[in-house]
Amino acid sequence: MRLQIQHRTTYRYTSPASYSIQLLKLTPRREGTQRALWWRLGTPGRCVEQLDAFGNQSHLLTLEGAHDEVVLSVDGVVETDDAFDGRLPVEQGLSPLVFLTPTPLTGSSSAIEALARRVFDGAAVDETVARRLMQCVTEAVRFSPGTTTVTDSAIDVIARGQGVCQDQTHVAIAACRSAGVPARYVSGYLLSEDANPAMHAWMDLWSQAEGCWLSCDVTQRALAGASLVRLAVGRDYLDACPVRGMRRGGGSEELEVRVAVHEATDTAVESMRSRQIQAGQQ
Amino acid sequence: MRTNFYNEMYTAEQSVRAHYAAFADWLQSRPAGWLEQKRGEADALFHRLGITFAVYGEEQGTERLIPFDIVPRVLTAAEWATLAQGLEQRVRALNAFIGDVYGAQRILAEGIVPADVILTNAQFRPEMLGVRVPGNTYTHIAGIDIVRAGAGEFYVLEDNLRVPSGVSYMLEDRRMMMRLFPDLFSIYSVAPVEHYPELLLDNLRSVAPAGINDPTVVLLTPGRFNSAYFEHAFLAQQMGIELVEGQDLFVRDDYVYMRTTRGPQRVDVIYRRIDDDFLDPLAFRADSALGVPGLLTAYRAGHVNITNAVGTGIADDKSIYPYVPEMIEFYLSERPILNNVPTWILRRDADRDYVLANLKDLVVKEVHGAGGYGMLIGPASSKAQIEEFRARIIAHPERYIAQPTLALSACPTFVQQGLAPRHIDLRPFVLSGREVRIVPGGLTRVALPEGSLVVNSSQGGGTKDTWVLEA
């Protein structure tokens, strides 16, 4: 499947900021199940690129001089494997064990341990267990848009019983870790022709039995497929979130996000290709 | 009086050890009340110079002194020679271990340290994997805590590889002794320590990023409300480098600059005195106001060096300590010179069975804890406390290690009733850069309450000048 992504983030400040710094994870991961045919990240200043600890393509943007807005724009087409069934190809690099350590956002409580017992119960981790995990988490934490403040920990979320995709994902990860199963956070885009938010969060859990990561879209209670584009993975939201930034001055902030993810038409892909060629010639 | 601990000054037969003989004679010849008077002078001097441990509130500017004891702790040239060799060996191995853990991971592949002990440890920083640091040096400044047990043999109690502190007291204690008792230094030939800031600066300059010939070095402090602020200001002043707070630094592209009255100035080496967690709010704790956003990116790009390196905590964690002797053999192919305290690892079945059967005689420590919390001292605990700890061990054995209780050596110390033995330890400071260098001695800490084994300054510990005699 080919997905066309248009994503524009605007920060507006009530008074001019004198310095801004943002760490961006807005470039698709180079993985076996997806490749970017065309990708352009537009920022108001120079960026430096770095591969982070988890293999994510990160960009560090620094802005000096008075500014009262920061606009980030992303345009691109990503091709995903139609055959992708949630089983990620084996990758070199970081050991899954690294994703066993709880973080402040994925700590454990008795409620989370109880959930983990219902899910795992000593069974080998496979697709059935993964589905049971998604089932149990979405029952324990109802999807409810607009209930998160981003920094909510899994412990807070399960106590509240509702949240958005990142909250459900954090609870699922915390449950896995408390049961000794490595799990990691994924941030990315979701094909959404309807009103569903196109920025999305889900998780990978390590299946020792299958020897691979199983990618699970907890919110949709389904193994991940070709309609998802993976931007970044990490131990929790903070490692993988698309934008993490700080500034000096600027007063209070207003944030506007516009995301559209469509299935790309052949014409769109062609026009992208020609733009890519032009860009290459410049 | 018969004791089961080693006395630094007296033999078991109560005769004065040879290297303390001249001191004992000197002490004998002092008039009555003279020592009290000198101690008063020392206190007044420390107060005036403001060598204090800040306990700082809004209105009440309370600044506490760390008690300084006027009886020196003396090590012979031979004792020190062995210690110095052992310290250098140990720090070399720990440094190689950190490089390996964040590099090829040979020691994990060989199964010498179990992979999960490293990879699931909260002190393991995946951000450091594959990062090349200048000179492959991670532990630029190490403070190794050494104690002496019953028969006088030395043990390493703990390695401090993150932000070890206390070196300013080592320097000030010496200055004080020379001021109060100049004549003692003509009787004894004591190895100097005053060049420590010189060595430290040289060491920091030697680990600048490649291609920087005249590096700008700064000391990064959490600020004046930190308890060790005096030491930060003291060292920066002695080295003639800027004492900066996080707000003074900023990242542009992937370089670090400090804000000066003449515009931004590039910074090449940061001697940080704040923990990893607070270094960069974009990479670690997002709520840290002490760090520099973007610093980790600049560091990983090799444009600035941070001392000690990020992620050294993986090597001084209590769960790693038991493996240090094996590390020395693995990386250096040498026999360890310094003893490790025998340690039972409770994730091992046999060790756990033994420890659970002998809790009343042992010290059990939590591996991710620090500074005397989450610890059981068997001989000093009630039955109920022991049982409570037993339950915790059974629930999570991997979180604990156990050691025999050590009889720390004692040194005569000036207390209310006069001179009396008090337990001590020793923290030498080991500098690693182009080479490994150690100023002779270190900081001797003394537990002032009678019978106490706790030397921490936060819990009533004091300090002594440490003398290494020249051969």
Place this chain on the structure above:
Amino acid sequence: MLSRTADHIYWLGRYVERAETLARALDVQYRLSLLPQPAQAIAAGWMDTLHELGLLQEFRERFGDVDAERPRQFLAFDRQSPGSIYGCLRIARENARAVRGAITAEMWETLNATWLELRSLSMKRQEPDAFALFIDWVKHRSQLFRGVLMSTMLRDEGYSFMRMGMSLERGDGTARILGARLASASGGAATGGFYQWSVLLRAMSAFENYRKLYRDAVVPERVAELLVLSDSDPRSLRRSVDDLYANLQVVANQRSRETERRAGEFNALLRFGQAESVATGRLREYLDDCVERLRNIDRRISSDFLVAVETVA
């Protein structure tokens, strides 16, 4: 030098000087309050002083109406207000503590000892006759600190920032104290003109200077001329701004050209100013203009040197 370090040093200088200014303002009003006059007139004098120091609103919010007694205690020992002598010296010490490595040990010890003594003074009950002694003590401590500064501190950037803070604050203080007197004198109750203005001169340590320069009776026009335009009185606005400008030139950077220009312009205005420009009828306006210029230069110093210095492309 680190911007933050320069910032602490600059404010250290300002607050030490401000404590002295407060002592002098208190001195004027305290001496006048001892003259036989209705309590109302004394209160009105305090009101002018508080107003001129920018503290009237805070005082009213916390204590209500201005009476003849309370302002004195407030200006000397109030613990909450950064505008009292107590507050100024506390903040000065805080700033010094933050940059102990950048000032000399003697400067730190002087300031620390001052603070410790002030704390014990403020806890004792004040006898009426102790107040004049207290005012002298504050002036002495400030003078001592200045002496230690002059005789121990390295003549580097830090020294210039300290001098800038001190001279800016001194000029500002002189303008305000003179302004307060002007307000009271024009308030109608200005009997005993000589006494009013000579008290001011004494509080500014300028009485003898006046006599030497003018060999004449104390008249308001001359007092204003001395405190504003005189080249020889060390507390005059003219001398303060001259010192400010000179030190600003020492630390000048690529961003500070406009600040230098403004300080230079102000300096020239005072240097070539004529006595008529500070004539009684115009003095109010003139002083307000001076205070505004100083405020503007202070803001510019902050953004040019002390906070985030932006890149010069």
